[in-house]
Amino acid sequence: MKRRPAPSRPDDLVVFLGPSLPEEEAFALAPCRVLPPARQGDVWRALSLRPRAIALVDGVFEAQPSVWHHELLAALDAGVTVFGGASMGALRAAELAEHGMVGVGHIFEAYHRGELVDDSEVALLHADAEHGFRALSVPLVNVRHAARLAKRARVLVPREAQALVDAAAALFYQDRTWPRVLAAVAGTWRPTTRAKWEAWAAGGLEDLKREDARACIQAAAAFVASGARAAVRVRTPRAAPSSYVRRRRLVEGLCAVGEELVASEDVLEALREAPDAAALAEEGLRRALLAGWARTLGLVPTTEEVARAEAEWWAHLGVPSEEREAWLAACGLDAHELRRVCEERALERLTLEHATRLLPDGPSWDEALTTEARLQGRWVEEARGLVTPKRSRRKK
Structure with missing residues (x-):
């Protein structure tokens, strides 16, 4: 039938x-x-x-x-x-x-x-x-x-x-x-x-x-x-929207929170005042720059890689599948924008996984781990944790 x-x-x-x-x-x-x-x-x-x-x-x-x-x-x-x-x-x-x-x-x-x-x-x-x-x-x-x-x-x-x-x-x-x-x-x-x-x-x-x-x-x-x-x-074929167009859409957009519509501009204004605004923006810029660089190098994520990036994202958020449509509406994301975001995540992952091959003498995973640990103070924490206290050695 x-x-x-x-x-x-x-x-x-x-x-x-x-x-x-x-x-x-x-x-x-x-x-x-x-x-x-x-x-x-x-x-x-x-x-x-x-x-x-x-x-x-x-x-x-x-x-x-x-x-x-x-x-x-x-x-x-x-x-x-x-x-x-x-x-x-x-x-x-x-x-x-x-x-x-x-x-x-x-x-x-x-x-x-x-x-x-x-x-x-x-x-x-x-x-x-x-x-x-x-x-x-x-x-x-x-x-x-x-x-x-x-x-x-x-x-x-x-x-x-x-x-x-x-x-x-x-x-x-x-x-x-x-x-x-x-x-x-x-x-x-x-x-x-x-x-x-x-x-x-x-x-x-x-x-x-x-x-x-x-x-x-x-x-x-x-x-x-x-x-x-x-x-x-x-x-x-047409070029991707320019940065100006993307900013205009962000300002003009609406988010559907239940039965209510919230202006994207108001959400953005609230985020600008948040204590972690700088950290959020810097993280987003790093991802966007890495994805943009990957595109200039000719890297294109496969459908499977984009799907994996989306699955990892949902798992990180902890949003059940039956709630995802409403969550996307509240986030102001349609299907096309969701794919764009997940493509950036996939490209970021590709760039990181192939870091040693993207430059003539590219950084290794251990180098990156070391540098970031030193900058964040984690290196010193780990080093101090590995030092055996003198008193413990005397008792032996």
């Missing part, structure tokens, strides 16, 4: 949504957690919810930093399938399609084919969260779509349709409303054209961003409902 997928929970699908589609429509389409338009760091924070898929529809820009490519790549690395469409999602999906982000909808396809290139095509002015992110202007992609449909319906001839698009493109995106667009094109349209347009548009103009937003959420929901695992779609 074929096993049915387990029922999905709302956090399995995280949707970043704003003016493209009302929140209640997203809930009607699928069980999901709806978050406001994504800004920089929001996708990193969303990973603490352990989603199976993310649907990026809307995102901020201009006044606030936009959602970063690095955080979307981090989500993909963590095994989360990321869908994008309609607005900011269509832009990022077109830019990251070769790395595995799934683009959905007509707007994504237009960006992916190079027919649309400017971010301003999807830009619009909208209200704040209190007013449901209601759109206050019309995006250029919707004007293009209306002109295309009107031309197909023989309401506009090609010259008139292009004039409509040109008039809309000449307006600043925050000022682009249908009354202003029609006022701007009035000088190039005949009165009969305007009458035909008004009669045709009276039935309502199709909102392309809204349709694409629905399609994006439906595609992500279908993936979650299928119970399928994230497909490996990465086709283009």
